[in-house]
Amino acid sequence: MSTPASTPNTEHAEPPGVAARARGLTKAYGSGETAVIALDSVDVDIARQRFTAVMGPSGSGKSTLMHTLAGLDSVSAGQVWLGGTEITGLKDRELTRLRRDRVGFMFQSFNLIPTLNARENITLPMDIAGQRPDAEWLEHVIDTLGLRDRLSHRPAQLSGGQQQRVACARALASRPELIFADEPTGNLDSRAGLEVLGFLREAVDTLGQTVVMVTHDPGAAAHSDLVLFLADGRIVDEMPRPTAEGVLERMKRFDVLHGVASNAADGVAPDPADGVAPDAGDGPGASGAPPGPAPTLTKPAPDDPSPQD
Amino acid sequence: MLKATLRSFLAHKGRLALSALAVILSVAFVAGSLIFSDTVTRTFDRLFASTSADVTVAPKDDLDESVPTGRTPTLPAEVAKRVAKVDGVAATHVDASVENITVVDRDNDPVGSTTGAPTIALNWYKSDRSPVELTSGRTPSGPGEALIDADTADKKDVEIGDTLSVLAAPGSFKVRIVGIATFTTTNPGAALVFLDTPTAQTKLLGDKDAATSIAVDAAPGVSDVDLKRHVAAELGTAYDLKTAEEEAESAASELGGFLDVIKYVMLGFAGVAVLVGIFLIVNTFSMLIAQRTRELGLLRALGADRKQVRRSVLIEAVLLGVVGSTLGLAAGIGLAAGLIELMGLFGMNLKSTEMVIGWPTPFASYVVGVGVTFVAAYLPARRAAQVSPMAALADAEIAGVGRPLRMRALVGSVVAVAGAAALVGCATSSDTATAASLLGLGVVLSLIATVVAGPLLVRPVIRVLGGAFPALFGSVGRMSQRNALRNPRRTGATAAALMVGLALVGGLSVASASMTKSFDDQIDKTLGADFVVQNNAFMPFPPEVTKKVTDTDGAGLVVRSRFTPMKLRMPDGRTAETTAAGFGKQLDEVVKTTYAQGNSAQALAPGRLAMDRDYAKDHDVRVGSVLPVEFPGERKAELTVAALTDNDGAAGPGMEGGLFMGLGTLEKYVPDGQDSAVYVNASPGTDTEALRDRLDTALDPYPQVQVRDQADYKKLIREQIAVMLYLVYALLGLAIVIAVLGVVNTLALSVVERTREIGLLRAIGLARRQLRRMIRLESVVIAVFGAVLGLALGLVWGVSMQQVLELQGLKAFAVPWSTLVAVVIGSVVVGIVAALLPALRASRMNVLEAIAHE
Structure with missing residues (x-):
């Protein structure tokens, strides 16, 4: 593996800012009485060069949040910025270009085009754009992910973990401002999952990338710098420097909540006993209806014990 | 299970729509051609049945004219008088009717059809079997008067009082239109010009005592068959006798050739539609089954056996076939109606309201439609039945690779080798019939091989x-x-x-x-002449035309040519029926012929004959062979083979055997034919362009012939x-x-x-x-x-x-x-x-x- 000094990290040396931002982000499906609010006026800032995990029970709106932030889905109300560009209101053509040039994606399954070999899959976004990949960077990414001897293989000839690594390489190859990973370990066995998470971590730490990962696996979330908890369309909590146990504990309370009050419309986590995060209902960090400063990650101390390994 | 099938059929109806369209197209062509030909056949059967005399007496004519000779077989008109005395005969009529005549108006524009339907000049007499009735003016009497049919009159703006020229074999003559007759039955597309009987005999047949046939009416209570027997007893075997039924049949079969062409063309279209449609249906079902692998696996897991799965797919196919056939049948009726309208443009006035839909039409439609879908869906259905119950549980990544193609490679190459062998056999065969059937076999096999491989x-x-x-x-x-x-x-x-x-x-x-x-x-x-004067459709023309050409200033050498059907008894024992040409003496000046043996002078000498070398060899004919031949009208002769040609080109392309003889010989045995082509060379010192202008002017009154040089002739072909x-x-x-x-x-x-x-x-x-x-x-x-x-x-x-x-x-x-x-x-x-x-x-x-x- 390469040393941090040789990484192009230095090019991203500007003070870490905000890679993506949403204000009053609301997404409703359907209309009238049958309308389902997937996101309810969410304010969120995604910090640059950080690994952010989004967690929440099924139906909490975590995938919708990712899709709207990535410009895959339209919003019902509110604004979304990617870097300095407001993407709400962009036309399909501009959104497509934006995704192609500035965003990287990893999905749970079906991440690769079966007719293309690994190398072709990795360079696909740049090929589509008609751009030449930065050869040095590309080689660096390939080596980092250990794909050197797999480049001419078709996806069918790769294991699930290898496929996800290729997808990871593809997301990194064009050096996007933001990488969205939707349950990237969902289809993998634990060893391969750990491997992929390690690479995402490394993408942030040594390659200076920004990653947003949607997951419902506390173990996966523990690899991130910050966990945002979503419930019923709102960000109800956040947890910096998470551990698997901490996340699991926090998630359990959702289960309890859902078990006890399945119709809890405002998604308030009722148990204030947990000291890790402030109560979402009225806590300062919660993103309730009142617009205010969004949860922002503070840079972890260098000596912070890494959650992985 | 049936419910599941129906649901699945309805769920996939969008995807089946294109397959259904293929079925509809094939069935539409099948149904359309059947309906059309049934309708036409019935219309004409009725027409001929109602217009044929109880018994018709016609001259004997055994040889089929594959190339028109222009001759009109006749019999003496007095036969009518003999027949009139026969027991059971109520009345006799002399018919004098000539087909393929040209009638032109004042501007020398043809009055008849220009699309191939005949123009018929015939004698008028009152009869309840006439297809027309007088609707305005009066009947013709005397040499200068004529009736015309109303459809033609309408189309060409001919009115009572107009003068037309009839270009008949004995010579052209002018007639004044005195009346208009309207078809009471379906007009088959012909243009009719009626003259009085003596005029028709003299001006059309060139003989006031000749008739083309005798129509015999039966006395009340006498059947056609009895009447025919009575007439035959009087006349012997010298003439051809037909009852109304036989006459209608033979008339219908003459027309049938043309209708068969339409029918076969339509069936050809149906065949292509079916063939191509099968691929489409096979593909659709294969893809649907590939997509439904999990669903089928679930059915199997729930206890459906293979047979049930297969049956469910086949039932779906049959449903598709039934729907497609029904719609196709409807489309076929529309297609037939369209064809009937189209025939109207060619002057054949059929009525769409009298459309005939016999039981074979829907039967054939459903057999084709359902059969095609069933056959096409059979293989995919078998494949569906082989889906394992495990497929329901597997992650449904649709298999893109499929089964190995080894079997296909094997079958494909075996069939390909067989096909190639057939085609090579075809290429090396020297017999046309064998080569053609090998060709057919080779085409089918190579097609299958390519599809499989x-x-x-x-x-x-x-x-x-x-x-x-x-x-x-x-x-x-x-x-x-x-x-x-x-x-x-x-x-x-x-x-x-x-x-x-x-x-x-x-x-x-x-x-x-x-x-x-x-x-x-x-x-x-071969063509050495400056110009060829000829009809577009290679129809013969009256001698008047030849005379005009000969008389044209600057026309030097003029060589005539004619055709005749003839029957030859070959030395190898076989009898050949073919067409022979007759050429004027200076053939070498206008047509270059290469001889293997002999020369033009020998070939064209009286009583001599020339033919293609290969044809002669096939039939053991040598120079000097004496061949018994039969000409039309049962005229028999013996001709001596005097020359063998090296190319088939002399008599005209495509004629079997390339037989030809001197015009004198041909005219001796077939005196009543007409010239089919006249070759013209400019006389020395005459500019060919000037000659062409003069020929064009001289032939202006004869729109049925055109002057062509070599380039024009190529264009015609x-x-x-x-x-x-x-x-x-x-x-x-x-x-x-x-x-x-x-x-x-x-x-x-x-x-x-x-x-x-x-x-x-x-x-x-x-x-x-x-x-x-x-x-x-x-x-x-x-x-x-x-x-x-x-x-x-x-x-x-x-x-x-x-x-x-x-x-x-x-x-x-x-x-x-x-x-x-x-x-x-x-x-x-x-x-x-x-x-x-x-x-x-x-x-x-x-x-x-x-x-x-x-």
């Missing part, structure tokens, strides 16, 4: 065809090429639909190009061949329409299958435009693959067909490269058109739904 050719051919795609279109091009390669079976089957049509077109266009070139070569080689080509192009059109449906079908289903892949591509930044291009390129490469395969096969067929034609004396071989290139370019357009809808659909796909898991 098509998927094997997908990889190598598309690698080459799409080889430039990655370079030209980047990753979009690369993905489209690989998508086409993804499922060779499917790509092969889709392309096969296009291939069949294009192979036909390729083969026939090579054959017709070779024919054209052969005729061109032959004309170049080309136009004759072009008619065949138009048919080919129409077949091509139909095949392409169905093939496009097939490509649309495959692409549409592929797009559905690749929903998630497309979603992923869109998510990582593939623009809609790029996505459309990707699908378009895939479509184009499939279409071009089909075209290349089809044309390659067509080329092989064309070479073999040319080998058969060579036995008929058409020795040149030509490949119409420009047509072939146009077809390939056309296939690119086909690909683009076929991709329109699937590409639109793919680009409209919601990215999020597309990538949503499961």
